[in-house]
Amino acid sequence: MMVDCLIVGQGIAGTVLSWELQKLGASFVIIDREDPRSSSRVAAGLYNPITGRNMVKTWKADAIFPILEPYYEELDQALGISSLHNTGIYRPFFSNEECNDWQAKWSSDEYSAFIKSVRGISIDHESIIDPLGGIMLRQAGYVDLDKLLTAYKKWLVAKGMYIDGLFTFDELSISEDRVTYREIQAQCLILCEGVNGGSRFFDWLPFTPVKGELMDVESSAEFDFILNRGVFMVPLGNGKCRVGSTYRKNSEMYFESAAETELKEKLSVIYTGEIGVTKRKVGIRPATKDRKPFIGRHPELRNIAIFNGFGSKGVSMAPYFAKEFSKHLILNRPIDKEVDIQRYYSLSS
Numbered sequence: 105m106m107v108d109c110l111i112v113g114q115g116i117a118g119t120v121l122s123w124e125l126q127k128l129g130a131s132f133v134i135i136d137r138e139d140p141r142s143s144s145r146v147a148a149g150l151y152n153p154i155t156g157r158n159m160v161k162t163w164k165a166d167a168i169f170p171i172l173e174p175y176y177e178e179l180d181q182a183l184g185i186s187s188l189h190n191t192g193i194y195r196p197f198f199s200n201e202e203c204n205d206w207q208a209k210w211s212s213d214e215y216s217a218f219i220k221s222v223r224g225i226s227i228d229h230e231s232i233i234d235p236l237g238g239i240m241l242r243q244a245g246y247v248d249l250d251k252l253l254t255a256y257k258k259w260l261v262a263k264g265m266y267i268d269g270l271f272t273f274d275e276l277s278i279s280e281d282r283v284t285y286r287e288i289q290a291q292c293l294i295l296c297e298g299v300n301g302g303s304r305f306f307d308w309l310p311f312t313p314v315k316g317e318l319m320d321v322e323s324s325a326e327f328d329f330i331l332n333r334g335v336f337m338v339p340l341g342n343g344k345c346r347v348g349s350t351y352r353k354n355s356e357m358y359f360e361s362a363a364e365t366e367l368k369e370k371l372s373v374i375y376t377g378e379i380g381v382t383k384r385k386v387g388i389r390p391a392t393k394d395r396k397p398f399i400g401r402h403p404e405l406r407n408i409a410i411f412n413g414f415g416s417k418g419v420s421m422a423p424y425f426a427k428e429f430s431k432h433l434i435l436n437r438p439i440d441k442e443v444d445i446q447r448y449y450s451l452s453s
């Protein structure tokens with residue numbers, strides 16, 4: 105079999121990159137060993153243009169967010185599913201100053217596109233603690249990644265473009281103009297392995313994996329937006345919610361008991377309803393030292409490339425950079441220097 109690109113990994117990165125490649129007319133095959141503990145399968149899938157303790161616009165938000173919801177709508181339509189939930193995100197205020205600040209920003213060119221409303225009084229929900237009001241963000245919500253990845257895999261399988269199993273580097277041979285893996289010959293090998301990303305060829309890239317834990321809970325409270333302040337609560341319907349996430353600088357794949365305490369404590373600041381934990385989940389985010397993705401070609405083996413390092417923002421960043429990187433691979437367009445792994449070439453030996 106001859107293809108333009110052989111892709112390893114069908115998390116959100118491999119999914120959107122391959123989708124963009126086919127739009128450019130490139131042929132590909134994906135090898136993936138589906139893992140329920142992989143970052144994309146565990147993730148809550150939130151996209152949020154204004155984040156952090158200081159509530160600032162996320163990096164490249166003005167470029168990344170306007171294409172985001174149309175992008176997932178397009179995928180949903182092609183696959184006949186609804187994985188996109190553009191619910192908005194509600195953040196209660198802790199002070200009147202916060203409220204005044206955001207009232208002013210609401211009419212500014214910088215922030216208005218991302219703010220649906222700013223209110224100085226509570227939304228008056230029986231279980232939400234917001235006596236000083238809060239801000240409702242737009243271009244914000246979540247993508248059900250498990251649903252999206254499962255549907256996309258089915259689509260790939262039907263087209264004969266998915267190989268189920270573990271990719272092993274021992275079976276790979278590389279020549280100047282192609283790579284060969286078993287019976288597949290490809291012009292380019294693209295590694296989208298998530299947290300395994302530093303396994304071969306790219307072990308010099310400074311990955312800094314960050315563990316995350318979240319919980320599925322049952323709760324009687326009904327609301328149709330994401331509640332978020334220090335912790336998020338995503339309504340999934342039928343009395344179910346998802347609560348997360350922790351950030352830990354270790355890669356041990358187990359749910360720590362302290363995580364449940366931490367999430368419940370943080371939630372109790374903004375939510376009074378009873379919750380019953382039904383599932384505890386853990387995963388490792390493929391984060392990077394400078395918090396920018398790792399995208400580009402190997403410094404010497406030019407037909408080997410990486411598309412990885414999306415950290416805690418795979419849902420929002422991967423589509424934008426998949427568009428850019430597919431154009432680099434197929435049309436030889438330049439890559440944004442901030443994400444190009446060229447910035448770390450000096451670390452490769």
Ligand SMILES: Cc1cc2nc3c(=O)[nH]c(=O)nc-3n(C[C@H](O)[C@H](O)[C@H](O)COP(=O)(O)OP(=O)(O)OC[C@H]3O[C@@H](n4cnc5c(N)ncnc54)[C@H](O)[C@@H]3O)c2cc1C
Binds near residue numbers: 147300413418
């Ligand atoms: C608890 C938690 C909460 C999160 N919440 C959010 C959120 O709300 N919003 C957000 O944007 N991001 C969130 N993230 C981060 C998000 O999950 C990542 O940014 C994203 O999923 C990374 O996708 P990926 O495709 O690079 O990697 P992965 O999802 O890890 O996918 C890699 C795929 O490659 C496969 N693979 C790897 N090596 C091989 C091999 N040798 N052979 C075959 N297959 C292979 C894996 O099995 C997997 O299927 C969260 C992460 C965690 C852990």
